[in-house]
Amino acid sequence: MEGTSEVSAAAIIKEPFKFTGKAGEFFAIWIVNVALTILTLGIYSAWAKVRTHQYFYGNTFLADASFRYTANPVQILKGRIIAFIVFVLYSASTSMSPIIGGSALIILMLLVPAFMVMSMAFRLRNSMYRNVRFNFDKNFKQAYIVFAIPVLITGLYIFTVTQLQNVLIENPEAKFFPIAMLVLALSMGLMFPWWEYMITNFKVVHAKYGVSDFKFTASTKNYYGMYLKLYGLMILIFGGMGFLLSIMMRTMDQGSGMSGAVVVIIMLFMFPAYLWIFAYIQAKRTNLMYNNLDISGNKVQSELKTGYLLYLYVTNTLAMMLTLGLLMPWAKIRTARYRASVTSLNVAGDLGQYTSAQEQQQSALGEEIGEMFDMDLGF
Amino acid sequence: MIKGSYFNGETSDKKDVSLYYKDDGNVGFEELDIAEVPLHLINISSRIGNTPRYLSFPDGSQFETEDNAAIDKMVNTLSNDPLHGLAHKLESTKGFILFTLVAVVLFGWLFIQYGIPAMSKQLAEMLPEEASQYMGQGVLDAMDKNLFEPSQLEQQRQDELRILFNDLLKNIEGSQSYKIEFRLGGKIKANAFALPNGTIVFTDELINLAENNLEIVSIMLHEIGHLKRKHSLRATIQQFSLAMFVMVVTGDVSTSSSIITAIPIMLVESGFSQGMETEADTYSLDYMRKHNIDPNYFAIMMEKLEASYSQEYVACMEAISKESNKQSKIIQCINDAVKLNKEENGKANKTAVDYFSTHPSSEERIGRFREKTSSSVKKK
Numbered sequence: 001m002e003g004t005s006e007v008s009a010a011a012i013i014k015e016p017f018k019f020t021g022k023a024g025e026f027f028a029i030w031i032v033n034v035a036l037t038i039l040t041l042g043i044y045s046a047w048a049k050v051r052t053h054q055y056f057y058g059n060t061f062l063a064d065a066s067f068r069y070t071a072n073p074v075q076i077l078k079g080r081i082i083a084f085i086v087f088v089l090y091s092a093s094t095s096m097s098p099i100i101g102g103s104a105l106i107i108l109m110l111l112v113p114a115f116m117v118m119s120m121a122f123r124l125r126n127s128m129y130r131n132v133r134f135n136f137d138k139n140f141k142q143a144y145i146v147f148a149i150p151v152l153i154t155g156l157y158i159f160t161v162t163q164l165q166n167v168l169i170e171n172p173e174a175k176f177f178p179i180a181m182l183v184l185a186l187s188m189g190l191m192f193p194w195w196e197y198m199i200t201n202f203k204v205v206h207a208k209y210g211v212s213d214f215k216f217t218a219s220t221k222n223y224y225g226m227y228l229k230l231y232g233l234m235i236l237i238f239g240g241m242g243f244l245l246s247i248m249m250r251t252m253d254q255g256s257g258m259s260g261a262v263v264v265i266i267m268l269f270m271f272p273a274y275l276w277i278f279a280y281i282q283a284k285r286t287n288l289m290y291n292n293l294d295i296s297g298n299k300v301q302s303e304l305k306t307g308y309l310l311y312l313y314v315t316n317t318l319a320m321m322l323t324l325g326l327l328m329p330w331a332k333i334r335t336a337r338y339r340a341s342v343t344s345l346n347v348a349g350d351l352g353q354y355t356s357a358q359e360q361q362q363s364a365l366g367e368e369i370g371e372m373f374d375m376d377l378g379f
Numbered sequence: 380m381i382k383g384s385y386f387n388g389e390t391s392d393k394k395d396v397s398l399y400y401k402d403d404g405n406v407g408f409e410e411l412d413i414a415e416v417p418l419h420l421i422n423i424s425s426r427i428g429n430t431p432r433y434l435s436f437p438d439g440s441q442f443e444t445e446d447n448a449a450i451d452k453m454v455n456t457l458s459n460d461p462l463h464g465l466a467h468k469l470e471s472t473k474g475f476i477l478f479t480l481v482a483v484v485l486f487g488w489l490f491i492q493y494g495i496p497a498m499s500k501q502l503a504e505m506l507p508e509e510a511s512q513y514m515g516q517g518v519l520d521a522m523d524k525n526l527f528e529p530s531q532l533e534q535q536r537q538d539e540l541r542i543l544f545n546d547l548l549k550n551i552e553g554s555q556s557y558k559i560e561f562r563l564g565g566k567i568k569a570n571a572f573a574l575p576n577g578t579i580v581f582t583d584e585l586i587n588l589a590e591n592n593l594e595i596v597s598i599m600l601h602e603i604g605h606l607k608r609k610h611s612l613r614a615t616i617q618q619f620s621l622a623m624f625v626m627v628v629t630g631d632v633s634t635s636s637s638i639i640t641a642i643p644i645m646l647v648e649s650g651f652s653q654g655m656e657t658e659a660d661t662y663s664l665d666y667m668r669k670h671n672i673d674p675n676y677f678a679i680m681m682e683k684l685e686a687s688y689s690q691e692y693v694a695c696m697e698a699i700s701k702e703s704n705k706q707s708k709i710i711q712c713i714n715d716a717v718k719l720n721k722e723e724n725g726k727a728n729k730t731a732v733d734y735f736s737t738h739p740s741s742e743e744r745i746g747r748f749r750e751k752t753s754s755s756v757k758k759k
Contacts, residue, residue: 022428025428029427031476031483032469034483035479035482054430058428058430058431059430065384130391131388210390353390
């Protein structure tokens with residue numbers, strides 16, 4: 001790999017990421033995007049998407065150079081039209097009959113790994129830094145191998161649960177049932193970290209900057225460590241909350257209008273707990289992934305804090321609820337600014353050493369279909 | 380002279396350079412020993428806020444600069460592409476932004492309040508009857524499996540109600556496929572459902588609340604109203620259109636924004652649903668007035684339904700569960716619960732939870748039927 005020979009005892013320079021976007025400026029871009037999208041019955045949405053990405057990429061700087069998003073809106077529009085047709089057909093099929101809807105879902109699920117690969121390739125191919133494109137190896141075979149194992153295990157899990165439920169209906173006294181369910185839940189929980197490691201590893205090692213490969217230095221051990229800690233915290237939080245709720249329910253049993261009060265209390269407790277867990281996972285997963293990215297000796301460093309992310313999510317949610325979404329641009333900008341402020345690149349060699357790859361066309365189809373079904377493809 | 384960085388396109392190497400342009404339209408770099416290039420061969424990225432501009436040269440090299448003003452000036456002097464920078468002009472005109480803000484908010488409100496319901500009504504009318512039939516398939520089977528038990532009503536009582544129902548259908552056009560079914564509700568208590576394929580399901584618990592068959596007829600009419608107005612189909616279309624609308628407005632639905640959009644969507648959908656309940660009430664009310672049935676029967680039934688969910692009623696039902704001659708005792712229980720409920724309702728106010736409800740408040744609904752009672756001919 002280029003430049004590795006240059007890495008010596010020479011000082012490592014910490015280059016911070018900088019985000020210079022402004023909420024007011026982005027609000028103007030966003031509201032014009034929305035208006036033009038409505039006026040053109042959705043056609044402008046492809047241009048809106050490109051302009052939004054370009055605003056965020058262009059405002060992100062590393063070592064005095066910006067990132068650039070180069071996707072062609074026409075290509076995105078084509079992808080969106082196809083995705084829309086697929087989405088309508090899928091929705092129609094689910095309301096027609098459970099069998100047709102079910103088979104449509106299975107077919108789509110089978111295509112998920114392929115969409116994911118195409119989507120990654122499209123996004124990275126259209127990301128540029130210092131006039132050198134990122135890239136993604138379209139290794140479909142590997143993608144299906146990575147996805148097949150967890151999909152099979154999940155299928156097996158659902159099958160076993162339904163079988164167990166049938167047993168329970170015939171024999172309601174069965175004592176083994178809760179134990180069996182616990183064992184199943186535990187085995188799923190234990191499998192999950194391994195799965196996430198596999199998928200993240202797949203995404204990272206197939207990514208390239210120019211012709212240089214990314215390396216992923218994390219191991220399954222790191223992922224187990226992170227998730228076991230999370231599970232412990234979740235048990236503490238939900239266990240404690242369940243205990244509190246049961247006490248409250250008992251004391252309020254006599255009062256009238258109880259159901260309304262309980263709903264409000266559950267929402268008051270559940271919502272922050274849910275947001276906290278969301279922020280915790282987001283912070284730890286992102287840090288774990290970025291801190292193990294290595295491109296020819298240059299290493300990313302990410303120091304997201306759960307507390308600050310939680311504060312961002314809570315204030316963003318409140319602001320957007322109170323303004324019915326009008327403050328979304330502000331929320332997006334401050335989130336991006338925070339993320340950039342805790343991310344940096346520890347440069348060991350020279351950032352000017354990377355070589356470009358040959359040009360090739362990418363289809364926007366995968367990315368757009370992925371978006372329609374709201375899959376998390378963030379990288 | 381425009382200061383910026385030059386990238387040759389083969390490597391990520393960065394050079395600080397100054398770009399110059401001449402009146403003949405040629406562009407070059409002070410520090411670099413490369414031939415000048417005519418501007419029309421260079422792709423200049425359009426301006427987005429204050430993000431850097433990129434000039435892409437035919438040989439794959441690129442010039443990047445943060446000096447937007449200088450690039451704009453160069454584009455204005457050397458080229459005359461009227462579309463270049465149009466989006467940025469719109470995005471940076473304060474008056475235009477204020478105007479779009481008002482227009483978008485107003486449009487969004489009008490579209491959700493009137494556009495989506497009207498659109499789905501039109502579309503539901505246009506779709507063939509089979510569309511509803513397809514949707515209803517298997518719904519009752521699924522409910523039987525998970526929710527209901529077989530009805531415990533006597534066959535004679537069931538037949539009597541079926542005759543009543545069929546008599547109603549004689550006066551209603553296009554109702555050949557409608558049928559009525561009875562089930563023991565269990566957990567879902569006193570309730571009635573109109574399935575899209577024309578089957579109306581009554582729970583035994585609801586039937587037992589009635590002292591007079593006309594009370595049940597009023598609920599039958601409400602459910603027929605749902606069927607006649609194709610509410611299931613419309614609800615599906617409305618949910619779909621709303622999801623599409625939200626997707627268009629928010630751009631890409633990311634994980635964090637989907638939690639946030641969930642609450643407004645819930646509010647809007649319960650608003651749609653409340654509108655449909657009111658429509659079904661109107662249908663019932665119109666039929667009753669046309670055929671000289673006292674609308675008060677519906678009001679009485681609504682009061683009973685509301686009271687049947689109270690703890691007092693549940694407790695009372697438990698107490699009599701072992702006794703014989705149950706029906707008259709049930710009536711006693713429900714009437715007591717209604718009385719108690721009325722006393723309590725005098726104090727209560729509309730809470731925030733009501734806005735998330737799928738049904739308008741019972742008080743409002745009862746009020747509508749009571750109003751008409753006083754003006755209509757009383758006749759049993």
